[in-house]
Amino acid sequence: MPSERIAEEEPCPVARCVDLVGDRWSLLIVRDAFDGIGRFSEFQRSLGVARNILSDRLRKLVDAGILENRAASDGSAYQEYVLTAKGESLFPVVVALRQWGEQHLFAKGEAHSQLVDKRSGRPLARMAPQARDGRVLRPADAEVRKLR
Amino acid sequence: MPSERIAEEEPCPVARCVDLVGDRWSLLIVRDAFDGIGRFSEFQRSLGVARNILSDRLRKLVDAGILENRAASDGSAYQEYVLTAKGESLFPVVVALRQWGEQHLFAKGEAHSQLVDKRSGRPLARMAPQARDGRVLRPADAEVRKLR
DNA sequence: CAGTATCCCTCAAGATACTG
DNA sequence: CAGTATCTTGAGGGATACTG
Numbered sequence: 001m002p003s004e005r006i007a008e009e010e011p012c013p014v015a016r017c018v019d020l021v022g023d024r025w026s027l028l029i030v031r032d033a034f035d036g037i038g039r040f041s042e043f044q045r046s047l048g049v050a051r052n053i054l055s056d057r058l059r060k061l062v063d064a065g066i067l068e069n070r071a072a073s074d075g076s077a078y079q080e081y082v083l084t085a086k087g088e089s090l091f092p093v094v095v096a097l098r099q100w101g102e103q104h105l106f107a108k109g110e111a112h113s114q115l116v117d118k119r120s121g122r123p124l125a126r127m128a129p130q131a132r133d134g135r136v137l138r139p140a141d142a143e144v145r146k147l148r
Numbered sequence: 149m150p151s152e153r154i155a156e157e158e159p160c161p162v163a164r165c166v167d168l169v170g171d172r173w174s175l176l177i178v179r180d181a182f183d184g185i186g187r188f189s190e191f192q193r194s195l196g197v198a199r200n201i202l203s204d205r206l207r208k209l210v211d212a213g214i215l216e217n218r219a220a221s222d223g224s225a226y227q228e229y230v231l232t233a234k235g236e237s238l239f240p241v242v243v244a245l246r247q248w249g250e251q252h253l254f255a256k257g258e259a260h261s262q263l264v265d266k267r268s269g270r271p272l273a274r275m276a277p278q279a280r281d282g283r284v285l286r287p288a289d290a291e292v293r294k295l296r
Numbered sequence: 297c298a299g300t301a302t303c304c305c306t307c308a309a310g311a312t313a314c315t316g
Numbered sequence: 317c318a319g320t321a322t323c324t325t326g327a328g329g330g331a332t333a334c335t336g
Contacts, residue, residue: 013249013260014179014242020253022170023328031162040298050330055299065252078297086252092244094162100241101161104213104234105168112161171308188318198310203319226317301334308328314321 017093020064025049025057030087031094033067038080066090165241168212173197173205178235179242181215186228214238 010016021027025047032046044054058081061067066087072080083090106112158164169175173195180194192202206229209215214235220228231238254260 011260012176012179013246013253015176016253017245017249018172018175022172022175024166024170025329027166027170028160028163031160044298050332051299052301052331053329056328076297089252090248093241093248096240096244097165098161100238101165104237105161105164112159173309192318198312199319200311200321201309204308224317297336299335302332303330304332305330306328308326310325311323312321313323315319316317 021066021090023057025053026061027094027097029054029057029061030066030083030090033081033083033087034091034094038082039072039078040081043081061087169214169238171205173201174209175242175245177202177205177209178214178231178238181229181231181235182239182242186230187220187226188229191229209235 010019021030028047029043032043037043037046040054040058043049043058044051047054049057058067062069062081064086065084067081068084068087069079070082072078102112158167169178176195177191180191185191185194188202188206191197191206192199195202197205206215210217210229213232215229216232216235217227218230220226250260
């Protein structure tokens with residue numbers, strides 16, 4: 001009854017997401033992939049996850065079209081996992097999670113890494129979902145009755 | 149090895165989020181709360197989750213300061229769960245997940261509910277995380293090396 | 297190095313009965 | 317109605333040994 005059936009029948013996009021990447025590791029693998037990590041052992045060392053689990057998650061992420069298996073960019077005869085376009089479009093999700101975590105899950109003054117703009121060098125701490133017209137989206141603005 | 153220790157020691161905001169709401173139900177409960185759901189049995193019917201699990205998740209979300217237990221707004225002598233400010237600030241996360249799911253987890257033409265602007269009545273399908281200057285944020289723009 | 301194959305175990309989740 | 321208590325199951329995850 002797990003993932004596959006739910007994911008196919010579930011009419012709520014949020015629920016499908018949770019079903020797909022809502023486990024302890026998948027999203028952290030994606031985060032690491034954004035971070036430039038691509039090799040099996042790099043993920044393993046970074047996350048401290050068991051190899052069989054990592055193997056399984058990587059396969060599922062590849063099956064889902066989020067990661068892709070390519071020949072390594074360095075000469076190293078091995079493969080590496082890179083984000084597909086679909087995977088890269090998870091960026092807003094990771095950023096949103098990250099910002100919420102920064103604001104609400106750390107004590108005042110407690111250290112966490114920074115997300116900075118590559119060009120300007122300025123921190124991107126204030127990003128927020130905005131509507132196309134540039135207006136910042138807040139709960140009260142939306143028809144939350146339709147959020148599911 | 150579980151939640152509490154990890155959440156306290158984990159230096160990555162994303163990881164702390166995953167640890168806190170990265171299970172099958174918590175985020176869907178939050179989604180339902182945005183949706184106006186507040187009563188125990190409403191959550192239960194909406195999600196189809198077992199009562200003991202729902203009870204546990206609601207308590208954890210309250211403990212985390214995401215939900216709050218109030219006297220019901222109708223006269224009904226019972227309580228209801230409402231999002232705190234901290235909980236409401238999860239809105240961007242839910243929206244980001246929702247949009248990614250809409251775009252990548254549904255077949256062309258497959259139905260899913262709409263998120264519409266309450267004022268204009270227009271769909272808010274194009275929301276995207278933007279930097280403060282209004283520029284839409286894309287992976288290449290950010291120092292992804294610092295995403296973790 | 298990059299996995300696969302096994303074994304094991306805990307805990308999340310479900311089902312059901314019960315209570316104020 | 318809004319939970320709690322209890323029992324059971326199975327999947328998720330960890331450890332370790334093995335392989336091309």
